[in-house]
Amino acid sequence: GKVDDCTTIVAPDEGGRVRCELLNRALECGSPVIYFRKVRTAKSVTSELVGVPTERAIVYDDILDTGDTLVACCERLVEAGAKRISVFATHGLFTGSNWHRLWELNVERITCTDSVPGSLPPDARIFSIDCAPTLSAALESVAGPKEFAHV
Numbered sequence: 529g530k531v532d533d534c535t536t537i538v539a540p541d542e543g544g545r546v547r548c549e550l551l552n553r554a555l556e557c558g559s560p561v562i563y564f565r566k567v568r569t570a571k572s573v574t575s576e577l578v579g580v581p582t583e584r585a586i587v588y589d590d591i592l593d594t595g596d597t598l599v600a601c602c603e604r605l606v607e608a609g610a611k612r613i614s615v616f617a618t619h620g621l622f623t624g625s626n627w628h629r630l631w632e633l634n635v636e637r638i639t640c641t642d643s644v645p646g647s648l649p650p651d652a653r654i655f656s657i658d659c660a661p662t663l664s665a666a667l668e669s670v671a672g673p674k675e676f677a678h679v
Contacts, residue, residue: 536581539563540601583611592617595627602633619643
């Protein structure tokens, strides 16, 4: 479904841009995808925000492990004016405790698939999406429903 034009889809790194462009089209967002680009100097590697977020941002990443990347991303988004942030990660591991800092950075909710059973912490702000229907449909499209039924 369409989201309002005041929502920006954010890729935490250049590798996630294609994934975010697909989501942007699916949600019919009016704002362009913004992303973080690595900038290498002789002494360090930093990331530069390419684009300007709206007040509402959706950060879409492939994995939430320790949360370090997402925390750095959300810190920069808040500095750039994002007031309400949602995080979507395909796989949620939630290792360590640094990811807890997301709640201090205007993150209102985190959504992950259930691809890693038992990994989502009990928190009313963390939501799970069942990935079984999507995986089932993909297997049926490759093997056919008759063959898949016998697996």
